[in-house]
Amino acid sequence: MSENGKINAIVATDCGSTTTKAILIKLVDGEYRLIVRGEAPTTVEAPFEDVTRGVLNAIREVEELSGHEILDGEDIIHPNDGMRGVDLYLSTSSAGGGLQMMVAGVVKSMTAESAERAALGAGSIVMDVLASNDGRLPHEQIERIRHLRPDMILLSGGIDGGTITHVVELGQIISAADPKARLGAGYNLPVIYAGNKDAKEEVVKLLENKTSLYQVDNLRPVLERENLGPARDKIHDLFMEHVMAQAPGYSKLMGWTDAPIMPTPGAVGSMIEAIAKRHDIEVLGVDIGGATTDVFSVFQKTFNRTVSANLGMSYSISNVLAEAGIDNVMRWVPFKLPELAVRNRIKNKMIRPTTVPQALDDLKMEQAIAREALRLAFEQHKNFAVSLKGVQQERTISEAFSQSASGETLVNMMDLDLLVGSGGVLSHAPRRQQAAMMLIDGFLPEGVTRLAVDSIFMMPQLGVLAEVHERSATEVFEKDCLIHLGTLVAPVGTGQEGKPCIKFETTLPDGTVVNEDIPFGEMKVYPLGIDETVSVKVTPARGFDAGAGPGKPFESTLTGGVVGLIVDTRGRPFNLPTDESKRVKMLDKWAAAFDAYPSA
């Protein structure tokens, strides 16, 4: 901190698996603003094998771009004296594959699922979920543990006071596997026990000599309630103490930072949670990277995160093709390309993951793949973000007839208020309209939804900053990080192309009166800038629901953005025409409505 105790300048880095990104934040005229961003290749691997090289290079770029001196040789200048130095230095990291965990629980859909939620919430990649009822024989489970070599294992199982046999059996399996840690041969694998408290003694006997065993409160003390906090906090502590400390150069980096290094997805998650809480809204966030895609949501005040470890735009691009199938990818491409050429092109991106699309057709192809990666990651998220399973519910007679059960997805697109996109393909799309279209096609929001992107992919740094200095994180987030794209109105229902769908009435800020009957199958974009609002009246045709119920009109005040006010009458569920020439014509028409690409 500076001499007067104020935070005037902050530098924060995010060490990704390929790039280390640094941002400089300064107090300007009483408010915190982003000054510049710099980046450099991450240096965890040979020949450097020291993460701090990449950090120094990224900070040096920030110095050069801003003219603000931060480094004295290889030392970060503390504190800021008005001209040079910073008051806070923080970092997140996903380099070296991030945090990779295995979790175990007795029942796959109950304690094992809660353990998975705790691990994902802490920012880890869950390599496998072991459960007494996962259908594998003990020797297969043992083989799996040995083969995977996780950074850490979270063992849960049983409610407090319940039977201890099954969780002790899981302890025996872990003990028999005699697991070794992924990084560093010289230390024991950390195992966190967060199961039935009555089984602690037995679990300690089994594991204390073979692993570094830690005990925290049961993450599912009773069936009706999860208690994920203690396990999550322990995962964060151990990530620092064990995993990071083993990675090349991290011990040095840990000595530089003013707060513990956080796993990147954990930091993004806490940012999404903070937005939902501050505005009391339902939020969905996505971070689409090169190797993985993370989806975060807050619905009914419950935070969930999923990581699709093999869906991404470079290292994992070929897996998007494998999982989605070539037809699903090609349905978004507005031109013909032989299957052989598509397959070879995607594989070439996989083996040379840092290349960028130079030609326009190449960009369209890449954005088609992104839509499918988003769709698949969101499918996984919907299946995971569910209410607690195994809970007995008290029902009224009418509820009993509606057949709602425990374990239903919490994701309700009609209730969603804000959809935030982050990651290279969204943040760095040449036109923001392209990002809006990818988000709409990938997630298919329903009713009225605001859309935004992370301007330069800095949510990780702001997430860790929020832990120590919330005000600066919030101010920069609102002013410099989040780019509002606009508001989408998308009625649910299907119909025939050209038949009535909704009547849309408003007066735009420039005085233009809009009074349109928009038929089914259209995309419309009206100019409405950032912070501009208009009142609109939406009257859906019979069978369509734009948020107020089927056929019911509503009036609302909607906010604009860099793209504008978007009306999507392509229907939900959404289907593309199967006829090739019609499909291409539609894709071109919708892209033209957005002015998404330069005209040929």
Added chain:
Amino acid sequence: MAHAYTPGLRVSEKTVIRKERRLPIKGEVVVAKGDRVTSDSVVARTHLPGNVQLVNVASKLGLPPEDLPSVMQKKDGDPMEKGEPLAITQGFFGFFKSKVLSPCEGTVESISTVTGQVILREPPIPIEIDAYIDGEVVEILPEEGVVVEATGSFIQGIFGVGGEKTGEIAVVVDGPGQPLDASLITEAHKGKIVVGGSHVTWDGLQKAMEVGAAGIVVGGFDDPDLKRLLGKDLGVAITGHEDLATALILTEGFGEMAMAHGTFDLLKSREGRKASINGATQIRAGVIRPEIVIPLEGGAVDVHEGEGSTTGLEIGSLIRGIREPHFGSLGKVTDLPNELQKMESESMVRVLMVEFEDGEQALLPRANVEMIEE
């Protein structure tokens, strides 16, 4: 701006190659520093802990777990044979005894009075590692392995499948642009490393496998054929564990593309020599590329593997385009402007000016070229 570098694939005529050969767990090193080894010499060996079998003895005998000690015939650490009784009940006046027999040979690891499980450990599994290349043991990693050094040619591929193989190099095409098809492969290629040109056809690959070729080194291969070969669509580029008799190494990429002249000429000049190849590829943090190592007799040189890979792009650097519309084209850097430039896709990127072999000049994103390192 911060130091940026674009590492390329290495193609070295003569260099010092060091290979670390390490056991997965501690064991015994069976060679000494200074020993000459060949690719198949065993350099270290160990025993992996045996597989584990869990037998719920208590439930098999219908007893509560806490009664287990009274019926067990073996205790922790005891050896046992397959079919030997692990536990026998008292029975009724010595009659109607029930017993549980050991399903495997090994030792008793633990007996639990909480779950009723008995954990049996099968005998250890011996494993050995070989030297992989012909050379000299230059370093002993106590209880873990060795470093083998050789002087020779070293070529990195871009992608491969199949693990470590050795064999003599046989160039079967006339030039780097000629595809490798079945007609070029004969019984004489058994155990050889067959070098093709621009592409290997599916039939060509099949024929090589039929005759028992150790490996194929070629410019390109089609993805649908890779899917046929592996029996699945490869999602993430982590390979090397496939059970293939013939390893496949691509030097350029997917599709049909001429092998770089330098690579082809070097392989041609080493025809008939023994090479060690490894198709293992890992494109993630900690990139592993497939490789061709051709040890040569004779004196050492100064260059070491890994050196030179951090020099940046300069005017005059040789590069290869690695993305459409210039995929596979070779050229020379003529300018490195500092300012970001707008591409046809409207992406703003750092660029370089290149003159291709046919004299065409073009502006390319720096991210879309690869340095050809020599």
